[in-house]
Amino acid sequence: MVRKVLLLIFGIYFYSQWGVGATLLLFGSITFNYCIGIWIHQNNSKTRKWIFVFGVTANIFYLGVFKYFLFLWGVFSDIQIELGGLPFRWKPSLLLPIGISFYTFHNISYLIEVYDEKITVCKNYFTFVLYDLFFPLLLLGPIERPGNLIPQFESKRIITKEMIWNGLSLFCWGVLIKSSVADPLSRYVEMNVNSFDSLPPGILWIIAPTIAFQVYADFFGYSLCAMGLAECMGFELMNNFKRPFFSSNPAEFWSKWHISLSTWLRDYVYIKLGGNRHGFLRENINLMLVWFLTGIWHGAGYGFIIWGVYLGVCLVFYRFLKHIGFTQMQNKILTGFGIFLTFYTFSLGLLLFRISSPSESFLILKNLNTLPSLDLIPYPLLLIILPLVLFDLWQEWRKTERPSFFLNEKPFLPLMIFVLSFIWFSVVSPFAKEDFFYFQF
Numbered sequence: 306m307v308r309k310v311l312l313l314i315f316g317i318y319f320y321s322q323w324g325v326g327a328t329l330l331l332f333g334s335i336t337f338n339y340c341i342g343i344w345i346h347q348n349n350s351k352t353r354k355w356i357f358v359f360g361v362t363a364n365i366f367y368l369g370v371f372k373y374f375l376f377l378w379g380v381f382s383d384i385q386i387e388l389g390g391l392p393f394r395w396k397p398s399l400l401l402p403i404g405i406s407f408y409t410f411h412n413i414s415y416l417i418e419v420y421d422e423k424i425t426v427c428k429n430y431f432t433f434v435l436y437d438l439f440f441p442l443l444l445l446g447p448i449e450r451p452g453n454l455i456p457q458f459e460s461k462r463i464i465t466k467e468m469i470w471n472g473l474s475l476f477c478w479g480v481l482i483k484s485s486v487a488d489p490l491s492r493y494v495e496m497n498v499n500s501f502d503s504l505p506p507g508i509l510w511i512i513a514p515t516i517a518f519q520v521y522a523d524f525f526g527y528s529l530c531a532m533g534l535a536e537c538m539g540f541e542l543m544n545n546f547k548r549p550f551f552s553s554n555p556a557e558f559w560s561k562w563h564i565s566l567s568t569w570l571r572d573y574v575y576i577k578l579g580g581n582r583h584g585f586l587r588e589n590i591n592l593m594l595v596w597f598l599t600g601i602w603h604g605a606g607y608g609f610i611i612w613g614v615y616l617g618v619c620l621v622f623y624r625f626l627k628h629i630g631f632t633q634m635q636n637k638i639l640t641g642f643g644i645f646l647t648f649y650t651f652s653l654g655l656l657l658f659r660i661s662s663p664s665e666s667f668l669i670l671k672n673l674n675t676l677p678s679l680d681l682i683p684y685p686l687l688l689i690i691l692p693l694v695l696f697d698l699w700q701e702w703r704k705t706e707r708p709s710f711f712l713n714e715k716p717f718l719p720l721m722i723f724v725l726s727f728i729w730f731s732v733v734s735p736f737a738k739e740d741f742f743y744f745q746f
Contacts, residue, residue: 309431309458312538316438320404327402331437334367338412339433342419346426357420361413368409371401373601404444406602408437410569415451417573424452432458439540441531445524447545447565454540462539472536474710478696479529482522486693490519493683498659502668507677509656509669515683517652518690521550524563525693529708544707548697553643555616555623558651566602570595585628592624593617604658611666612657619650 321328341360348356415436418424427433435458442449494516497508528545535542545564552558559567575595581588593614600613656669700708 308462309435312435312440312458313431313438316435316440316443319440320438320443323403324400326400330371330400330402330405331408332434334364334408334412335434335437337363338415339427339430341416342426342433343428345416345419353420357416360416364409364413364416368405371405372604407446407448408443410448410566410602411437411451414448414569414573418451424455427451427455429459439535441534441540442542445527445531447528447531447543448569449543449565453543457540464537464539468536468539471709472533472538474533475529475536475708476533478708478710479526479531479533481526482529482693482696483526486689487519487522487526489689490515490522490686493686494519504672505677505681506672506675508681509653509672510677511681511683513652513656514649515686516655516658517550517648518693520655521546522690522693532708547706548701550648550697551644551701552647553640554647555620555650558647559620562651566599570599574598589621589624592620596620608657608660608665611660612654615654615657616651619654 317328320331338360341356341363344356345353345360415424415427419426427436432455436449436451436455437443439454439458494512498504498512525546532542532544543565547561547564549558549562552561575591578591578594579587580591596613596617597610598613599616600609600611603609603612653673657666660666660669696708703709
């Protein structure tokens with residue numbers, strides 16, 4: 306009980322740094338879903354289904370109001386202007402609670418698994434509060450499953466020396482990747498992408514992969530910090546990334562990138578819609594719907610919607626090639642080309658995050674119509690991303706399921722890694738605050 310109270314205090318203090326109002330909203334969401342879960346569990350009548358539907362709908366409405374209402378208000382205002390009217394004079398002001406997408410998906414998955422009787426309902430309110438308020442994953446996930454996380458809060462956790470060593474190493478490595486890779490790349494991107502209509506021809510071919518490594522280092526760094534902190538306290542979180550840039554096709558990529566979200570959408574949306582059980586056409590319609598929702602989940606804006614549709618089309622096209630047998634040809638050259646094509650497909654898609662209106666997508670295409678001049682290539686950035694690339698190559702060579710430094714195998718390894726990391730951090734870190742990229746989601 307003492308352990309739960311301490312974790313609860315840390316969680317409340319940590320989240321309250323972003324405002325008391327957001328904390329009260331979070332507790333309101335927690336209490337609501339705790340009560341709905343108990344209600345579903347205790348009700349065996351025909352109304353059980355409607356209680357479940359009400360709970361899930363309320364969560365979606367809650368997320369929609371705070372995350373999408375202002376966007377929809379802007380869309381209706383744009384339509385009003387296009388029809389010859391005046392824009393809306395009044396614009397509502399709404400608080401966007403940080404991490405709302407993550408903890409709302411947490412709660413929806415809990416209600417689904419209680420309703421499907423895959424887990425036992427959580428009757429201890431403090432345990433359920435920790436399920437949403439566990440501070441290592443509170444802001445950016447991973448989106449843990451209740452069947453994995455809640456039992457860990459209810460059982461006695463034994464913390465070993467190896468867990469502390471590995472947890473600390475993952476946390477420090479996450480901080481290093483964030484500060485020494487993601488932040489310098491972020492500065493380069495912000496200096497070079499002020500507006501799409503004033504860019505040198507073809508430079509987006511360079512900026513796109515830079516953004517890809519920036520986002521990866523940023524989110525992967527946070528995930529490593531979350532995993533490391535949790536492991537130091539005796540908890541195991543799911544791995545959210547598994548060397549995605551070594552993927553040779555879109556399907557493989559999305560099984561290794563933001564794994565907690567992609568598996569969440571697979572299990573609770575794609576499969577619930579029928580998955581691949583109703584023919585090839587229905588399978589791809591389900592897939593497009595899932596990716597449309599993925600775009601909306603990432604943010605309220607035109608760019609996010611276009612991004613989701615774009616990635617859905619890429620996956621549908623790959624599935625079509627697989628369906629006709631085109632992907633059966635395998636050799637090292639084709640695999641290498643597949644890795645390059647998959648990486649660039651993802652990288653170019655990230656440019657859509659930065660557009661504020663659908664018309665800017667045409668400016669992107671216009672810029673990409675020209676190859677860049679060689680003098681535009683920022684060669685020092687290749688050195689910046691080197692630690693991340695080497696780490697992933699090492700993990701790929703060892704075929705690890707979770708990031709690890711193998712500290713138990715060679716006693717001198719922790720000291721060597723610390724010294725090299727400290728030198729690298731001192732040389733390339735910008736020593737200025739940069740928010741995590743996924744805070745906006």
